[in-house]
Every structure is written in C-alpha cells, then in structure tokens.
Amino acid sequence: MPSKALQISAVLFATFTVIDVHIGAMRRWTPNAIVIPDNAHRTERVAADELAHYIALATNVNVHIVTESQAGNARKAIWLGRTKCAQLPREFERLPHEVMRDAFVIKRVGNDVALYGGSPRGTLFAVYRYLERAFGWRWLQPDAGGESLTDEYDPQFPRYRMIEIPHFAIRGLVRPWAGVQRWYAKLGLNYALIPVKWGNLSGKRLEWILDASLSVELGEHCFSVYSPKGKMLCPHDISTLEHALRKLNELVRANPMVETFGIWPEDGIFVFCQCEQCGKFHPLETLDERYLRIINWLAEKALGHHPKIRIGFLAYNQYRQPPRGAKVFAKNTVLAYAAPIGFASITDRKRYQRFVHGLRKWLKCGVKRIWVYEYFNCSDDIVRMSALFPHVIGREIRMLLRTGASGLMSQIDNP
Numbered sequence: 001m002p003s004k005a006l007q008i009s010a011v012l013f014a015t016f017t018v019i020d021v022h023i024g025a026m027r028r029w030t031p032n033a034i035v036i037p038d039n040a041h042r043t044e045r046v047a048a049d050e051l052a053h054y055i056a057l058a059t060n061v062n063v064h065i066v067t068e069s070q071a072g073n074a075r076k077a078i079w080l081g082r083t084k085c086a087q088l089p090r091e092f093e094r095l096p097h098e099v100m101r102d103a104f105v106i107k108r109v110g111n112d113v114a115l116y117g118g119s120p121r122g123t124l125f126a127v128y129r130y131l132e133r134a135f136g137w138r139w140l141q142p143d144a145g146g147e148s149l150t151d152e153y154d155p156q157f158p159r160y161r162m163i164e165i166p167h168f169a170i171r172g173l174v175r176p177w178a179g180v181q182r183w184y185a186k187l188g189l190n191y192a193l194i195p196v197k198w199g200n201l202s203g204k205r206l207e208w209i210l211d212a213s214l215s216v217e218l219g220e221h222c223f224s225v226y227s228p229k230g231k232m233l234c235p236h237d238i239s240t241l242e243h244a245l246r247k248l249n250e251l252v253r254a255n256p257m258v259e260t261f262g263i264w265p266e267d268g269i270f271v272f273c274q275c276e277q278c279g280k281f282h283p284l285e286t287l288d289e290r291y292l293r294i295i296n297w298l299a300e301k302a303l304g305h306h307p308k309i310r311i312g313f314l315a316y317n318q319y320r321q322p323p324r325g326a327k328v329f330a331k332n333t334v335l336a337y338a339a340p341i342g343f344a345s346i347t348d349r350k351r352y353q354r355f356v357h358g359l360r361k362w363l364k365c366g367v368k369r370i371w372v373y374e375y376f377n378c379s380d381d382i383v384r385m386s387a388l389f390p391h392v393i394g395r396e397i398r399m400l401l402r403t404g405a406s407g408l409m410s411q412i413d414n415p
C-alpha cells in the first residue's frame with residue numbers, strides 16, 4: 001500500500017522548476033533560524049515544528065523557531081508561510097481556489113530560503129518537499145519505521161525557485177486510520193473520507209486532522225442514518241426528507257471542521273420507498289435517478305442552511321448508471337465515482353470505454369466535482385502492478401485528469 005500511495009503521489013503534482021541539479025552526499029546546509037509569521041496559523045506552527053524536527057534528526061543541529069518581529073534581519077534563515085518573503089507567483093492567479101491553496105513555492109532569497117503555499121496547508125506540503133530535496137528524507141511507510149534519511153539530496157536546493165501545483169483538487173484515502181496522520185501530509189494528500197460511524201470528529205481521536213488541515217468528508221454507506229425509524233426516504237413524503245435534513249444539521253453542528261457530508265445508499269441492495277406515488281415512477285428509471293430525487297433536495301436545502309458545506313453522493317455498482325434526463329444540483333455536490341483504477345486501463349478496451357463514457361455522462365448531468373473512488377485493497381493485482389510498473393498507473397491517472405475527474409481517493413484498510 002505505501003508503494004502504491006507513493007506512486008500515486010508522484011503523479012498528483014506538477015513541478016515547474018528552474019535550475020534543478022542533483023548533488024548527493026555533500027554536507028547538509030543548516031539554517032540559523034526558522035522564521036514564522038507573527039500571527040502564525042496553527043498549521044504553519046506544525047510545519048515549523050516538523051521542519052526543525054527533521055533538520056535536527058539529520059544534522060544534530062537544533063534550529064530555533066522565531067516570529068518575524070523577533071527575527072529582525074536574520075541571516076541564513078528559512079522563512080516559512082506568510083512572511084515578508086512570500087509573494088504568490090503569477091502562476092497561482094489563474095488557479096481554482098482549492099488547487100491554489102495546496103500549491104507551493106520553494107525559493108532562494110540570497111542566503112535564505114523561503115517556503116510558502118497558497119494556504120498554511122500548502123506551506124506544510126512545501127516543508128516536506130524541501131526536506132526531501134535538501135536533506136534526503138523519504139517517508140516510505142506511515143510510521144517512524146518507514147522514515148529514511150538517504151544520500152539523495154542537494155545541499156544547495158533550491159538554486160532559484162521551484163513551484164508545485166497539484167493536478168487534482170481532491171487527493172486522499174478512504175478510511176485512513178489514525179496512524180497515517182503526518183504521513184498523509186508528507187505525500188501531499190489533502191482529503192479523507194471518514195465513515196460516519198466513527199463518530200464525532202470534534203473528539204480527541206481524530207485531532208490529527210486539524211493539524212494537517214485535511215479536508216474531511218464524513219459519510220460512507222449511511223442512508224439508514226438519515227432515514228426516520230421504520231420509514232424510507234420518500235420524495236413524496238416531505239417529513240422523511242425533513243428528518244434527513246435535521247440529522248444532517250446535527251452532524252454539521254457536531255463536526256465543524258468537516259467540509260463535505262456524504263449521503264450514500266447502504267452497500268448492497270437498498271430498498272427505496274415503495275409507496276403508491278413512488279410506484280408511479282417510470283419503471284426504467286435508474287436507481288441513480290431515484291437517488292438524485294433525494295440528494296438534490298437535501299443539497300439545495302443544506303446550501304440554504306450551511307453555504308460552505310458540500311454534499312457527497314456515490315456512483316457505485318448498481319448506482320453507477322448516469323441518469324438519462326435528471327440533472328444534478330451541482331452547486332454544492334461532489335460525486336464519488338467508485339471504480340477500480342484498473343478500469344481506466346486501456347488493456348481492456350471495452351471496459352475502458354465504458355469507464356470514460358460513464359464519467360463523461362456524469363459530468364454532462366452537471367456534476368462539477370468528481371473524485372474517483374479506487375476501492376481495491378492492498379492485496380490486489382492492480383497494486384502489485386502499480387508498484388512494479390509505476391508508469392502504468394501514472395498513465396491511468398493522467399487519463400482521469402483528461403476525462404475531467406477532480407480527484408482520486410484509494411481505499412485502504414488498516415493492515
């Protein structure tokens with residue numbers, strides 16, 4: 001699994017670099033200070049702590065963290081986050097906000113180095129990339145045992161300026177367990193799907209999410225969570241939908257850091273309402289069309305109550321048929337299109353065409369944001385294939401980009 005995540009991570013970002021030379025095994029450069037903004041964001045502080053920690057491990061030098069007003073004209077410093085050294089480059093201006101906030105700059109300023117992102121989270125990503133390139137750090141496994149300090153580094157990095165911009169707005173894992181916390185950010189991932197049954201995210205258990213400033217989707221198969229007891233969600237019985245909306249409001253209030261609330265049908269066969277009026281729906285209406293009658297209502301109402309949250313819905317197995325006539329209420333919805341990434345392999349032309357066709361049809365229904373839910377487990381062939389032949393999975397991921405997917409998430413299960 002780690003290999004797979006690393007492979008994926010490697011093609012998730014585009015790098016634009018000017019003068020980039022590899023020189024290994026020279027003495028590592030150490031700064032005199034790490035400078036953070038006076039009113040540093042919590043994630044900028046985490047980024048500074050991480051930078052100091054890994055520099056100390058690599059060089060035995062403890063670098064002090066100071067604020068900008070304490071720093072004066074510090075020489076040989078690393079300026080972190082939104083300090084006077086942080087000018088967002090022109091390349092960022094045309095980017096959508098959610099891509100821009102994860103993009104970052106690593107640049108030389110005389111004898112100093114500046115690391116900053118489009119947001120504090122981008123700054124955290126910049127720190128890990130800098131530690132890789134200038135110090136030789138690699139993180140091959142999610143725990144401390146997976147860290148290694150290699151000879152692959154350039155003590156003069158960056159020679160000038162490096163910019164990294166993510167290809168995908170959404171990059172993450174489905175059901176990441178608590179142990180992957182910091183590793184997650186090291187790979188440049190930003191999105192986690194947490195099952196609603198894991199409970200209230202404001203609790204201690206998942207506090208790491210705040211540190212890494214992850215975008216979190218709370219959901220998974222949970223139609224029954226939203227249904228009134230003993231009743232189905234029915235587009236003709238508004239009281240059932242209002243019940244779902246109240247449940248959603250409760251979850252939003254209890255989980256202020258969650259951006260997206262997924263409302264997915266249960267795994268397997270979920271029985272939709274069988275009332276007389278629902279029985280009058282066209283017999284060939286797909287399950288997705290039935291599902292959208294509920295999701296569209298909830299998404300529109302939720303937008304009125306909470307303008308910042310998004311509603312996640314799922315195209316999976318029997319729910320993968322794009323609706324023929326129905327539109328998606330697209331202002332605040334995110335579609336999880338569940339398919340093994342192997343479906344995007346051109347080794348099976350028919351399957352590939354179905355896959356691309358399905359994605360494009362969903363986009364035509366008005367969905368603006370689709371993340372592909374890659375649900376094969378660690379033991380599967382596709383993982384071994386991607387570990388042995390990274391270019392294979394790289395091609396599939398690039399294909400997803402061309403098709404219009406805005407994100408990719410792999411399912412992993414706690415080994």
Ligand SMILES: [Zn+2]
Pocket residue numbers: 233234235236237273274275276277278
């Ligand atoms: Zn009904």
